[in-house]
Amino acid sequence: MFADLPLLSLVIWTPIIGGLLVLAAGSRNALEAKVLALLVALATFLLSLPLYSGFDTATAAMQFTEFRPWIATWSINYHLGVDGISMPLILLTTFITVLVVIAGWEVIQNKPAQYMAAFLIMAGLMNGVFAALDAMLFYVFWEAMLIPMFIVIGVWGGPRRIYATMKFFLYTFLGSVFMLVALIWMYLQSGSFAILDLHAMPIGLTAQILIFLAFLLAFAVKVPMWPVHTWLPDAHVEAPTGGSVVLAAIMLKLGAYGFLRFSLPITPDASQQLDWLMIALSLIAVVYIGFVALVQQDMKKLIAYSSISHMGFVTLGMFIAWRIAANTGSMQGAGMGIEGAMVQMISHGFISGAMFLCVGVLYDRLHSREIADYGGVAHTMPRFAGFMVLFAMANAGLPGTSGFVGEFMVILASFKANFWFAFLAATTLILGAAYTLWMVRRVVYGEVASDKVAALKDLNGREFLILGVLALVVLLFGLWPAPLLDVMRPTVEHLVQHMAVSKL
């Protein structure tokens, strides 16, 4: 019954139109608007489920495709479709959006309808980014998506929100402009904006390298990779909890998705030429940022740095393919790196989202993110403490949680490329545990630190529900990641084959 519906359009436009309706409703009644927002988010999530159940895991081809000419003069089309890389990310987006709407329920007192609407619209636009098969359409969604995030931080953010939005703005716009140039140049060469056409398009090495660098600027900022990462901790600190959750859980994945959808297949030779750069930046992210996370005093900053460090695994897994080929004589293992990167992206969405929600729970009560203001929270909030320790362990990559799977696969794959890559990447075992559990020790354990902590109330039903659902998902994908891998396998295999063929 779902096969005939334009599912991708629905998951893009339902939340956008729904968001506009929420805006309209909000001027009359805040509660009505919130209920409507929740219904829209749930509807979008339900609409995205058939993308999984109806997904054909035997093919690498695009599925659920939709095609409609848009701007014929420049052959820009409304062209949608998903494969094993984008489909899980759409599900992640629709799932997280539901949680974010629930998380903001009582917490947001100031203009709640607008807040909900911003998140719904953002979700639709992000789905658009993942579903777009036309480069211009992709670009439009890519830029448009920033506006609601910009508003979320700017309106509901903390005291330094102007600085944070400015920084966010500078970084991301400067980055994506170069991508636009590269896309236009390729259009002028090939006459097509279709991403799949660009995959097949032969390009000379110099041009490939320039295109690669243009993409790199756009995507590296989003991931974010060292050294263009410093906007993230500021944005997180100033963003409201929901903003942080979406930022960490989904927005960071857009950059990584860009590498998979654009950089690797369009410029494979440049990727091969510059893989040393990508690997170096990834490893710097893992190690350098791991140390930086260790000394953070602000819980949100700490988790933000931890995100950057974890995203280092994503980019590492993607760019080790040619080193594996050089070291072992075959591409076998490259797929594991890319699949590990994908798993890490999804898992990080759940775990970092959960960690930010945990900090949000504390912030809502004490209005402080400073680690030093807490201590002994377990005595007053035992249920919360249980969740916090679970997510902290997941963040530290404990086997049995989803946080382990991606890191494990990337470390296994990078060993095939070079012992020292794996060596440096594996330091996360120590560093990740150190910064996460040291924070847990100072916040959750110990004696009750102050009268304020003594007065804390444990999780309410709404908070328990959100964290409980996330805990189940984190454990499920940790204990049984096979379904996730089965979905992406043909696509990744196809990508690796594609990467192995030179375009020169």
Place this chain on the structure above:
Amino acid sequence: MLDNLHNVNIAIVAAPLLGAIIAGLFGGAIGRAGAHTVTIIGVAIAFLLSLVMFNHVVIQDAGIVSHSVYTWLVSDGITFEVGFLVDKLSVMMMVVVTFVSLMVHVYTIGYMAHDEENWPEGSGAGKNSYQRFFSYISLFTFSMLMLVMANNFMQLFFGWEAVGLVSYLLIGFWLKRSSATYANLKAFLVNRVGDFGFLLGIAAVLMYFNTLDYAAVFNAAELQKDLVISLWPGTEWSVMTVICILLFVGAMGKSAQVPLHVWLPDSMEGPTPISALIHAATMVTAGIFMVARMSPLFELSETALSFILIIGAITALFMGFLGIIQNDIKRVVAYSTLSQLGYMTVALGASAYAAGVFHLMTHAFFKALLFLAAGSVIIAMHHEQDMRRMGGLRKYMPITWITSLIGSLALIGTPGFAGFFSKDLIIEAVHASQLPGAGFAYFCVLAGVFVTAFYSFRMYFLVFHGKERFRDAHHGHDAHGHHAVHEPHETPWVVTLPLIALAIPSVLAGGMYITDMGFGNFFGSAIQVLPQHDVLGQLAQDYHGPWGMVLHGFLTAPFWLALAGVVTAWLLYMKYTHVPALIQARLQFLHTLLEQKYYADRFNDWFFAGGSRGIGRLLWQWGDVRLIDGLLVNGSARTVGWLAAVVRHVQSGYLFHYAFAMILGLLLMFALFVIAG
């Protein structure tokens, strides 16, 4: 039949897991009795079913049971599965783990009966702490079973980290104590250092074998033994050596070998039942088990074996020395555990894997016994752990006294007791070994016998004999204001029953299994030794049954060394009790060195913990804040802001920045393409 056994295996791990889930999530609803009943039933089922498997695999000798349960994931043509391998090695571990765990579960009913006293009033975390404790120890049993029953490296790593998690949770169980949360963080991080090596070792296995399945890896090991890897240009390492040393680094963390031993003494912050279960009998022996399991790989690298020999020997002797000066009853046993783990490691290094695992088994019984007995003393002394305030307790707690004596005699290797057979076997095996480092190791394990006997009986005399020092003075921390001495009394039956149950195998398990495990082929194909390394095979030629070994035992150096240790302890702590203080004053330097634990903790705190924070601050303040943000980002922000200010009267707002940046970017890119094109 085989299908049934598969289900038995699943039930063995599922029963404690289920108990843990029920006690953990519904502890409030089912109450204390509900929680301990459900977890004890779970572990009892696991124990009984382990006996079923023992019967099948060992007594019936009906072959190993190996099967996959489900596919964890498939990636790049490699299938990662969750599955079980029950052979003679794992089934022995299963029986030991579930038996000790069952005893500890029963014991905990008594030990944690008044746990509410350990929590601040009104603490939410303290509300169902009793139930939570049972949930954790059952979860530990599940994790440990997953570890020993794994048929592949991935699941091994899962169990490996899962026991680490539970250890973390239990060391920090009394989470209001700063020392406890310091100790559990330290334990987790030091273990992570080991796991760092372990994971790299697993990655190396996958790279060279393209599978993580034990059987497939072990079968192919022989073919890979001549491969080399270049870790840095110009050097070549044998792949097997690299794999084995990396895996062994994992074992060094988990089994607390020097220099990764530092977490174990601090882990005594946890409640005593888990010190017995996790930090003496089972979890810390996971490293020993793992190396024995990997014997087909370790056999192929003499370099790795020598490395293991030396690390084990250092641990065996030098950690023993530290036991001598401890005054906390649990810490003595903790250092004794370190030292004994060193003995097991030495056995592995000498290729006498069977002897190491045999000692693992006997040690599990008598060390769990000693810990639980120490706990019983602690209960009787109202949570006093300082031995200087004990003495003469044998009158008041006869069962604890006798069982402690049995445990101590087993530990020091008194001929006839369980520890004698396994320890003597190790010493003889090292003596026979031809590997580099074996001479040093032989000296260490021999000297260690004296040290072991000395600290064990120092503890025994201080606690159970001599003056009743708890009657002296009102000790400073008796803040309750009542001056009456608590009269010590024997502990309830839930505490003493496990002591008795553990005392039996502490006496018998050695003589019963020495013939099979030590010299026979008990472990079958589970442990493989190359002919040129087969020291146990050589020793078997002079072996004439357990009685012969006992009689011979009275004539050998270890016996006389042990006796000397006991006599010295008697002289110093019973006869001439003023002498230890004199010795201490005379050898102040040595005493300080031991008291500071060779300065290992100080060094780690300063170098690793302090150093990491220093690097973190440096990278953050200089790298992120000053260089990237200060110079690049805010610099350009200032520039843009300045430009914006100049033309603000023309246009304002972010849209302008957007357009400006866009145009600038476009121009730049086109210029680049024109130049390049």
